[in-house]
Amino acid sequence: MFKKKSELTTPGAHCLLKDVGVNAINRQHLRLATYAIEFNQIADELIGREPTNQDWRKMDAVFSRVMRYVETHFREEEELMREHGYPGFDSHKRLHDRFIEDLVKVQSQINNRKVAFKKKFGTMLWDWLIHHINEEDYKYRQFFRDKGLT
Ligand SMILES: [Fe+2]
Numbered sequence: 740m741f742k743k744k745s746e747l748t749t750p751g752a753h754c755l756l757k758d759v760g761v762n763a764i765n766r767q768h769l770r771l772a773t774y775a776i777e778f779n780q781i782a783d784e785l786i787g788r789e790p791t792n793q794d795w796r797k798m799d800a801v802f803s804r805v806m807r808y809v810e811t812h813f814r815e816e817e818e819l820m821r822e823h824g825y826p827g828f829d830s831h832k833r834l835h836d837r838f839i840e841d842l843v844k845v846q847s848q849i850n851n852r853k854v855a856f857k858k859k860f861g862t863m864l865w866d867w868l869i870h871h872i873n874e875e876d877y878k879y880r881q882f883f884r885d886k887g888l889t
């Protein structure tokens with residue numbers, strides 16, 4: 740799924756994200772999805788050719804923005820869970836932590852200029868996010884609704 744660039748760049752790409760029941764979180768997810776698409780576009784352009792210094796700088800900028808925003812989003816989502824006593828907090832946080840560890844590894848590959856630009860590299864963020872949002876984040880929808888959050 741989501742292998743073709745045309746699918747990623749359709750204007751309705753954000754419609755593929757499930758509504759997790761909390762508006763502020765939905766907005767953050769949409770922003771993350773936008774970043775993932777941007778990352779995919781840049782990585783896709785580098786398949787089969789040697790990146791220039793300018794390409795690397797672009798990759799550095801996009802990826803550090805992704806890292807910063809993923810961390811911000813996870814922190815806020817976790818705060819909300821903790822604040823309301825969400826029962827799935829521990830296992831959910833573990834998924835977040837593991838993803839951050841993966842991102843740190845990717846960031847060091849980028850920093851060391853040792854990246855194999857293949858299709859899978861470009862779709863990595865999108866694939867993880869769409870799965871996590873639609874499967875894992877979606878699980879708290881009813882819980883937060885019951886708590887009166889919108
Ligand atoms: Fe989330």
Ligand SMILES: [Fe+2]
Nearest residue numbers: 816871875876
């Ligand atoms: Fe999450």
